[in-house]
Amino acid sequence: MKLTRTVDWRVVLGLGAAFLAGTGPLNPASAQPAPAAPSASNAALPRLPDGHPDLQGLWLKSGGGFQGLFIGSLEGTNFAAGGGRGGGPPTPQYEYTPGAAAERAYRQQHGYEDPEGRCHLPGVPRALDQPAGLYPVQIVQDENYVALLHEAMHDVRIIPTDNSKHPRNYSAWSGDSRGRWEGDTFVVDVSNFNGRTWLDMAGNFVDENEHVLERFSLTDPNTILYEATVTDPTVFVKPVAFRFTLKRVPAAQQILEYSCLEGERSRQHFTEEDGGTKRRVVR
Amino acid sequence: MSSTRVARHAVRSIVLAAVAATVAFTAVAQTAKDATSFSPGRLWDGKTPDFRGIWQARGSAYVNLEGHPGEKGIAASASIIVDPPDGKIPYRPEALARRDENYRARGTADPALKCYQAGVPRATYLGTPLQILQSPGNFAIAYQDNHAFRVFHTDDRPHFDAADWWMGDTRYRWEGDTLIADVVALTDQLWLDQAGNFHSTEFHVVERYRMTGPDALEYEARIEDPVVYSRPWTLRAVLQRVKQRGARIIEDECLDDENGVRHHVSPYDPRNLLKTDYSRWKKP
Numbered sequence: 001m002k003l004t005r006t007v008d009w010r011v012v013l014g015l016g017a018a019f020l021a022g023t024g025p026l027n028p029a030s031a032q033p034a035p036a037a038p039s040a041s042n043a044a045l046p047r048l049p050d051g052h053p054d055l056q057g058l059w060l061k062s063g064g065g066f067q068g069l070f071i072g073s074l075e076g077t078n079f080a081a082g083g084g085r086g087g088g089p090p091t092p093q094y095e096y097t098p099g100a101a102a103e104r105a106y107r108q109q110h111g112y113e114d115p116e117g118r119c120h121l122p123g124v125p126r127a128l129d130q131p132a133g134l135y136p137v138q139i140v141q142d143e144n145y146v147a148l149l150h151e152a153m154h155d156v157r158i159i160p161t162d163n164s165k166h167p168r169n170y171s172a173w174s175g176d177s178r179g180r181w182e183g184d185t186f187v188v189d190v191s192n193f194n195g196r197t198w199l200d201m202a203g204n205f206v207d208e209n210e211h212v213l214e215r216f217s218l219t220d221p222n223t224i225l226y227e228a229t230v231t232d233p234t235v236f237v238k239p240v241a242f243r244f245t246l247k248r249v250p251a252a253q254q255i256l257e258y259s260c261l262e263g264e265r266s267r268q269h270f271t272e273e274d275g276g277t278k279r280r281v282v283r
Numbered sequence: 284m285s286s287t288r289v290a291r292h293a294v295r296s297i298v299l300a301a302v303a304a305t306v307a308f309t310a311v312a313q314t315a316k317d318a319t320s321f322s323p324g325r326l327w328d329g330k331t332p333d334f335r336g337i338w339q340a341r342g343s344a345y346v347n348l349e350g351h352p353g354e355k356g357i358a359a360s361a362s363i364i365v366d367p368p369d370g371k372i373p374y375r376p377e378a379l380a381r382r383d384e385n386y387r388a389r390g391t392a393d394p395a396l397k398c399y400q401a402g403v404p405r406a407t408y409l410g411t412p413l414q415i416l417q418s419p420g421n422f423a424i425a426y427q428d429n430h431a432f433r434v435f436h437t438d439d440r441p442h443f444d445a446a447d448w449w450m451g452d453t454r455y456r457w458e459g460d461t462l463i464a465d466v467v468a469l470t471d472q473l474w475l476d477q478a479g480n481f482h483s484t485e486f487h488v489v490e491r492y493r494m495t496g497p498d499a500l501e502y503e504a505r506i507e508d509p510v511v512y513s514r515p516w517t518l519r520a521v522l523q524r525v526k527q528r529g530a531r532i533i534e535d536e537c538l539d540d541e542n543g544v545r546h547h548v549s550p551y552d553p554r555n556l557l558k559t560d561y562s563r564w565k566k567p
Contacts, residue, residue: 048418049327056421099561121430121536138434140416140423142335147416149423149432154400154450156425156432158414158531172534172550194550195557207559234559255434257448261537262399262472 042184045218050143052161053184053218058255059246060136061128061226092230094204095237107203114198119153119260121173123197124190124212125228125242127155137246138255146179146186146216151258159188166191171208173197188214199230199240206232222248323460323494328419332460334492335417337530338500338522340408347478348372348518363408365503366517372480378511385479393477398537398545400431400449402473403466403488404504408520414532422455422462427532435464444468447484464490483510498524 046054096104107113116122122130127150128137135152148157155174163180166189170176176192195208215227228242324333343353344363349371353359362370374382385392395401401409406426416423422435431450438454447470455464466488474481491503500522507515537545538555548555 056418121534138423140418140421142416142418145416147423147425149416149425149434154431156430158416158425160531164529169553170533170550171556173536174534192550194555195559208556234561254436254443256443257446257450259400259449261397261429262394262449262470 044221045184046221048141048143052181052186054141055139055146055186055216055218055224056141058136058138058249058253059224060134060249061130061132062245062247063132090241090243092199092204092240092242094240097235097237100205100235104203104205107198107205109203111201111203114201114203115196116153116198116201119264120196121153121155123173123193123199123206123210124157124175124177125214125226125230126197126199127152127157127174128226128228128246129200129242129244132244135258136249136253136255149255151255153260154258161186163189171195175210175212184217186216188212188216190214205235206230207235209234219245321460321495321497323497326417326419331417331419332457332462332494333417334415334422334462334494334500337412337414337525337532339412339525340410340502340520340522342408342520343410344408344518344520345405345410345476348476348480349478351478363518363520364516365519367514373513373516375511375513378481382479382481385474385481387479389477389479392479393474394472395474395477396545398429398547399472400429401426402449402469402475403433403451403453404490404502404506404518405473405475406431406450407502407504407522408518411535412525412530412532413522425532427535429535429537435462438465442467447471449473451488460493462490462492464488464492466490481511482506482508485510495521498526500524 048054094104111117116126121127127148130150130152135150137151138149140147140149143161145161146159148155148159150156157174157177159177159179161179161181164178166176166178170192171194172192173194173196175190175194177188177190179186179188181187190212191210193206193208193210195206195210197210198205210230210232212231213229215225217225217227219225224246226242226244226246230236230240230242325331326333342363343351343357343360346357346360348363350360350362364370364372367373372382395405400406406424406428407413409426409428411426411428413424413426416425420437423432424435425432433450433453435453435455438456440454442454442465443452444467446468448468449470451466452468453464453466455462457463467486469482469484469486469488471482471484471486486506486508489505491501491505493501493503495501501519502522503517503519505515505517506512534550535547536555538548539545
């Protein structure tokens with residue numbers, strides 16, 4: 001079946017199997033963040049005693065998309081947007097401010113400055129936007145928090161569900177996350193970033209003004225739709241939308257350990273220091 | 284072997300009796316039985332003991348498990364090794380020599396100085412908080428220190444023991460209200476404290492978590508490693524609940540200084556914030 005550009009995501013989700021089979025490119029620009037639509041299928045979702053959907057389990061990003069690894073050379077080919085075999089999530093569309101565009105071009109040519117390459121926390125939404133099928137996330141949940149335990153970089157986000165306020169004078173690699181339930185969707189407001197993270201390996205980036213609104217929707221017992229809207233007025237002309245699915249990992253598999261810093265062997269290849277006070281010229 | 288075990292249990296019983304007696308004398312409001320029979324709350328399944336919360340070890344055993352006289356800014360600590368009774372780690376002679384070597388080099392050789400994950404059991408008594416995440420059938424600990432975490436797996440399946448990890452592979456079961464965790468697959472590059480106490484890849488830890496009061500979590504680790512120690516030994520620490528309203532564990536990440544030395548930089552430290560150099564953006 002062919003999905004048109006004016007696709008209604010609620011319809012797509014209803015046809016989850018067709019979507020996962022990768023039936024064609026989807027244009028993210030036309031896909032507005034849709035509230036989790038109450039439907040008959042929602043009744044079948046696993047729930048905690050507080051009535052909220054049970055997001056717990058081990059989850060793995062599905063579909064194509066390669067964290068911008070190929071985008072530098074294949075930009076415009078719509079490869080990651082589902083043009084490849086098996087389809088994939090839509091590519092985020094970045095529209096940079098003029099100054100930020102130059103900075104992005106610089107970073108694209110200096111990929112070794114990517115702090116994730118130095119084992120730093122990836123930030124949001126990159127923590128979830130890891131290469132599909134590689135690093136799972138374990139979710140543990142109760143009435144007070146939804147905890148995301150990411151295998152990659154052993155990154156932990158314990159997100160309160162009380163929609164509490166962001167702290168003052170706090171700036172972190174992963175920002176500060178405050179969540180709330182909107183119907184069956186877990187909505188997370190992420191702020192207080194420290195301006196050091198990149199969005200992918202291809203030089204797409206944010207600065208300290210980044211703000212993310214995430215939406216986690218359990219669309220069937222084995223699928224979470226993840227949507228993130230990244231705004232950063234100094235970097236982007238308009239918000240950047242991320243959208244992909246997480247699939248439940250079979251119970252026979254477990255999360256493994258990702259020790260990064262402990263086995264780090266490549267810093268000697270880095271010619272510039274990122275995050276430090278010294279910045280040497282590349283030769 | 285069995286006589287050793289009997290002797291050890293006897294010693295433990297004596298220690299427990301002593302603890303119980305102390306509690307009975309000092310905590311007037313509490314009944315005499317509480318140290319051993321506190322009944323924790325339950326999760327919503329009505330069954331699983333509820334250990335959720337933020338916990339923190341007090342004291343400075345992280346400096347040296349065998350105790351230390353204290354130094355500027357750090358209080359003295361008694362040994363937290365409850366077995367053997369002398370409070371010393373029962374090293375094999377050649378291993379003891381290496382420990383002493385580690386001790387002399389501790390200013391630079393401690394892997395924790397490189398912002399590595401602390402391992403098991405060290406992460407528990409570091410003195411930085413940890414958070415127990417729990418729901419029926421799930422148990423995980425997020426440690427503030429270097430954002431390490433462990434997902435505890437039930438012991439109905441064998442260990443994943445194919446790699447040397449920094450936080451190990453954990454299988455657990457409940458024995459009454461005590462959680463018993465079996466931990467293997469730990470790398471030999473870990474230290475147990477800042478004093479160079481160490482182990483090999485034959486390291487095997489059996490942890491026991493037990494609430495002894497609404498705000499006290501007793502942690503016990505029975506440790507064996509036939510390559511390094513002449514017999515199993517046991518340490519015990521008490522974690523206190525962090526009760527401040529709104530308390531949470533915060534992100535703990537390190538930054539390199541200009542000499543390549545890593546330092547923990549708190550999110551509350553203005554140095555963690557990298558304000559964008561917009562002047563650079565103007566000159567492509």
